[in-house]
C-alpha cells in the first residue's frame with residue numbers, strides 16, 4: 648500500500664479547491680450528472696474513478712468551464728467555474744492529446760509558452776519553463792522529434808507538459824495514464840505526487856483503472872452520473888470491509904443497486 652504525504656501548508660483557510668453543490672449536467676436529451684455534491688481539497692491528488700461512460704469527462708469539463716448546460720453551484724479556486732481569471736490557473740489535459748504533429752516537442756511547447764507568457768522580455772523565462780516541463784514528463788531525449796513521430800503515450804506526455812507550462816494551481820487530467828506501460832505509469836504518478844507535495848498543486852485525475860485509486864489521497868467514485876463515495880482509499884476500504892478500492896467500489900455499487908430496487912418495489 649502506498650502512503651503519500653499531502654502538499655505543503657497552503658495559504659488558504661481550508662476552503663476546498665473545488666466545491667460542487669447540486670451539480671447537474673444535461674447532454675443532448677440526457678441528464679448525465681445528477682445533482683452532485685463533492686469537494687476537491689487543495690494540494691492533494693484526488694482520483695475520479697468509475698466505469699466508462701459514468702460521466703468523468705463531463706465532470707472535468709464542468710470544472711474547467713468548457714461544459715454547456717451546467718446547473719447548481721460549482722466553485723473553482725474561489726470563483727465560479729469558467730471565470731476568466733481561472734484560465735491561467737488551471738491546466739487541463741483531455742483524453743485526445745492536443746499537439747501539432749508537424750512541430751517538434753520543443754516547438755510545440757515554445758508555441759504554447761509564447762501564448763501564455765508573450766513578449767521578448769519573457770524569452771529566458773519561457774525557455775526555462777519549457778525545459779522544466781519537458782524534463783517533468785521525461786521527454787528530454789525526444790525534444791527535437793516531430794510530435795507526429797511519437798508514440799501515443801509520448802504524445803499524451805507532450806500534452807501534459809503543455810498543461811504544466813504555466814505552473815497551474817489546479818491540474819485536471821483526463822485519463823493521463825491510459826495506454827502507458829507500467830514503468831511510465833509509475834513515473835507519472837510520482838510526478839503527480841511531486842507536483843502536489845513540492846509545488847502545492849491540486850490534481851484531479853480520472854481513471855477507470857482501479858489500481859490507480861490506491862495512489863490517490865482522496866477518491867471520488869462515480870457510477871452512472873452519481874458520486875458513490877467521496878473519501879480516502881483507507882476510509883473506503885475500512886467502511887466497506889474490503890481489501891482493495893476495487894472491492895470497496897463493487898461493494899458500494901451492489902449497495903446502490905439494492906437500494907434502488909428497494910425503492911422501486913416500495914412504490
Ligand SMILES: Nc1ncnc2c1ncn2[C@@H]1O[C@H](COP(=O)(O)OP(=O)(O)OP(=O)(O)O)[C@@H](O)[C@H]1O
Nearest residue numbers: 674675676677679698699700701702703704705706
Ligand atoms: N453529446 C452527447 N449527447 C448525449 N449524451 C452524451 C453526449 N456526450 C456524452 N454523452 C453521454 O454522457 C455520459 C458521460 O460521458 P463522459 O464522456 O463524461 O463519460 P466518461 O466517464 O468520461 O467515459 P470514458 O471513461 O469512456 O471517457 C455517457 O453516457 C455518454 O454516452
